[in-house]
Amino acid sequence: MRTTLLIIFTALLGGCLGMPESVKPVTGFELNHYLGKWYEVARLDHSFERGLSQVTAEYSVRNDGGISVLNRGYSKEKKKWKEAEGKAFFVNSPTDGYLKVSFFGPFYGSYVVFELDRENYSYAFVSGPNTDYLWLLSRTPSVAPEVIEKFVRMSKERGFDTSRLIYVQQQ
Template sequence: MTITTLNAQKLQTVPNVDLNKYVGKWYEIASYPQIFQKGCHCTTAEYTLSEKGYMIVENRCNRDSVNGKQSYIKGKAFVEKNSGNAKLKVQFFWPFKAKYWIIDLADDYSYAVVSHPNKKYLWILSRKSKMDDTVYQEIISRLKLNGFDLSKLQKTKQL
């Protein structure tokens, strides 16, 4: 297969996500840099189930250094029907919703990989601020097989 063929490969999500296990705090291990995350270090995302059927999303990071001023944004995540809870739409600013697809997930929910069907967004998340390098390399190998441009992936500085 050529690289063009791989990039055109349709992105698949994991078959099922137990939202009760997914909630909690995640540390960003690596990502495709996004303008809204410029200068972010020690990035985390925390998910909480609301009584209204959606998840509350709280993203934090320290600006410009690991000890920088904390930046915070709160949003909502809505599960797409018939997606096994693996496809969500995240909303930080009404009325805009972004696709949030869980494409890789540890059996014990110790890591997750999130993207968008266009593959222009990518986040590797972990329950701990540091990820075992063997686990990281296995994730990278799967991302490569799925046609992701790994030259764009940057590790996130964590304490």
């Protein structure tokens, strides 16, 4: 019985660390260039972000070698800011854009950077553990139309339902 519970618990903890079969993390990832503030330009909606505008994510190095994550968005309905603090760690190598992130204790989910402006780190396309999770992040509140077109094309090619994309209102 104890072994069965241990197997179930391990499966639950690691169950969200996969990625869509069609998604591959970028290689040559440089964390120091990725740190700092990012604006959410587009996403597939989820309950934890529903109704939020002005969404940002900030990444910084933790003392334990991990990465601090601070997600923030404004709820117009509630007229207040919502914040979530988390932590992230590389799953394989620090040069692969494949991390696990947690906002809820021991439970981690995948954070897979599958496209990146390598010259300036000005935009990133990010997937979660399956095709229900997708984000376009940028260093600025908006991006050029070509970046959105590339994001939609690459995401659609990888099986994401881009007809459900929400374009985040930024100020």
